[in-house]
Amino acid sequence: MNLNQATFVTSAPNLSRCPTESIAEVAFAGRSNAGKSSALNRLTGIKGLARTSKTPGRTQLINFFSLDEQHFLVDLPGYGFAKVPLKVRQQWEQNLGEYLKQREALRGVIILMDIRHPMTENDQKMVAWSHFINRPLHILLTKADKLKRGAAMNALLKVRGVLKTDFPGVSAQIFSATKGVGVDEAQSKIMDWIS
DSSP states (O other): OOGGGOEEEEEESSGGGSOTTOSEEEEEEEBTTSSHHHHHHHHHTOTTSSOOOSSTTOOOSEEEEESSSSEEEEEOOOBSOOSSOHHHHHHHHHHHHHHHHHOTTEEEEEEEEETTSOSOHHHHHHHHHHHHTTOOEEEEEEOGGGSOHHHHHHHHHHHHHHHHHHSTTOEEEEOBTTTTBTHHHHHHHHHHHHO
């Protein structure tokens, strides 16, 4: 089983429509426009696997990508700001909460945060919620290529400091889909969880 075998399978509007054959999956969560789709494409090495967009809120369904018949990567709708009506956004958030809490096949959650604005209020709520329901978490500080190396490392240390105090056991790393920074580390974490 390899990440580069990923293929799009289905989009589910809610938990009841998710694939029943899954025994292990890793979900990708993050604020709208944090770079989930770009990260998925880079981590699998498949350009265009997940649709990228400059418009926040493009991912509106729970998207499943199979690695084989029983292992999946899952792209969740972005939380926080999105150019959609409030009622639609509330529905996503309810579906997201149900998926995270009740999905038995879920082995871990990758939370993506823009390294220039990490641990926003919405990010902290997401980390706190996932931590509270005992889901293993790993944070990718995306768009690391937008900062100089020293500034990126400072941002990472700051986030790790918050995690150590408030959310022990949650790990974090820097990541750039554009430059390939942190790809091996993230791939290794995903494969550990999924296999």
